[in-house]
Amino acid sequence: MLLTPRQEEIAEIVKKFQPITGEEIAKKLSLTRSALRTDFSVLTSKGILKSKTRVGYQYEGKSEKKYIKEIMGEVVSVDSNISVYDTILKMFLKDVGTIFITENKSLTGIVSRKDLLKIAIGNTDITKVPISIIMTRMPNIIYCEEHEEIIVGVRKIINHQIDSLPVVKVTEHKNKKSYKLVGRVTKTNITKLFLEYFDK
Amino acid sequence: MLLTPRQEEIAEIVKKFQPITGEEIAKKLSLTRSALRTDFSVLTSKGILKSKTRVGYQYEGKSEKKYIKEIMGEVVSVDSNISVYDTILKMFLKDVGTIFITENKSLTGIVSRKDLLKIAIGNTDITKVPISIIMTRMPNIIYCEEHEEIIVGVRKIINHQIDSLPVVKVTEHKNKKSYKLVGRVTKTNITKLFLEYFDK
Structure with a gap:
């Protein structure tokens, strides 16, 4: 409920393709990794994504319920x-x-x-x-x-x-x-x- | 309750010295502005700080209650x-x-x-x-x-x-x-x- 549309899109991508690197996510969105830096930090600070060194992002299941x-x-x-x-x-x-x-x-x-x-x-x-x-x-x-x-x-x-x-x-x-x-x-x-x- | 100690420190600084630029906050913490980029985005996305162009950060009063x-x-x-x-x-x-x-x-x-x-x-x-x-x-x-x-x-x-x-x-x-x-x-x-x- 506190996510931007782009953050929700990222969460969906990780849910589907996990583990996936920031680089790969950026590619899917036709953006650079650095453009997504803020989104990644918001998503991990909320416990929605988890970042593992040399593995990539994983979906933590703590999705924000909306409806x-x-x-x-x-x-x-x-x-x-x-x-x-x-x-x-x-x-x-x-x-x-x-x-x-x-x-x-x-x-x-x-x-x-x-x-x-x-x-x-x-x-x-x-x-x-x-x-x-x-x-x-x-x-x-x-x-x-x-x-x-x-x-x-x-x-x-x-x-x-x-x-x-x-x-x-x-x-x-x-x-x-x-x-x-x-x-x-x-x-x-x-x-x-x-x-x-x-x-x- | 979801803030890191550094984010809480930033919120306190803004509360005290607002309006204050990111540059000035970084100086007070002896860090570079870019090192704080994630913290600023978390604090504004939570509605704790508000960023105004050419003015700096203001405290939005939506502090996270803790006790x-x-x-x-x-x-x-x-x-x-x-x-x-x-x-x-x-x-x-x-x-x-x-x-x-x-x-x-x-x-x-x-x-x-x-x-x-x-x-x-x-x-x-x-x-x-x-x-x-x-x-x-x-x-x-x-x-x-x-x-x-x-x-x-x-x-x-x-x-x-x-x-x-x-x-x-x-x-x-x-x-x-x-x-x-x-x-x-x-x-x-x-x-x-x-x-x-x-x-x-």
Whole structure:
């Protein structure tokens, strides 16, 4: 995500032809080796390439992930007529902090542990209340799509103070939008990515 | 956190003497400008320095934060004899996901929304149960100290699957350890830091 197009091209070349010398990479790009000096130092300092004396560059596998698709986790959802109590059970079973709610397989709502805790301490019989009563409803749900850049998702998480961002495929039929759930992005995903980038 | 000692030194020089040319920086380090070429390109590509034609390098303020102290948030804690119900109220009031519990101003326990939700849906009168009954207790609490590197905290958060890491000052008196709370580090802090590093 921090690479220039040329640096990404170099990384791709090394991935394909490793081990490969700087000279050979420069040749493939019709450039001189010295013109690429900065790119090589950025790529090695980021742990994407490794330079071995008398061998050349090797791909270190620490590629920079770029799209939501590459980091998103499994969808955890319930149908909108399920009770609050059963939603809480599902939340414990799947050990997630947020549950998505669907109607006809389209995302229609979202609830967090906070929402559930709030109703659980009230005087309501939570086995009788359907989750649809307390959920945050479309169009008030912030979502993202899997081809968007990770940083777009991170911005949404921080700016809207949300824990779990649904990843959807939006389709339209007779002027009615449908949001098919394909994944979720959480602060845990981002924290893991942070560790992946910076832990040496 | 990704800088070499020399790059950190350059950043410090620019912070102090900006605007300053590459030539002048090299002189201060008793090196040639060309020997620093890689360092300059790394520092500008990370947004730490900005190079202005005919002016020199300026410090962009996007320094890499290094220690827990620089990112930790406010402590939110309750005393151990407070009820589960009142702890939940405090959690809503402060809008946090985890509450720390103290005895004689020393950290003795921790509870998450998950723990509270679990007891809230049971058949317990949560206004009568003290929080100490359900909290996770020392020595089973993972904590960190403010002078530790951020990455150490991130590792603990991921490896132990925790949401909120207490930051403490440990003192010892007559063979008894005391943990004074000074802050907390959450996945939100790390996600914000991620945004700070990568959002251009």
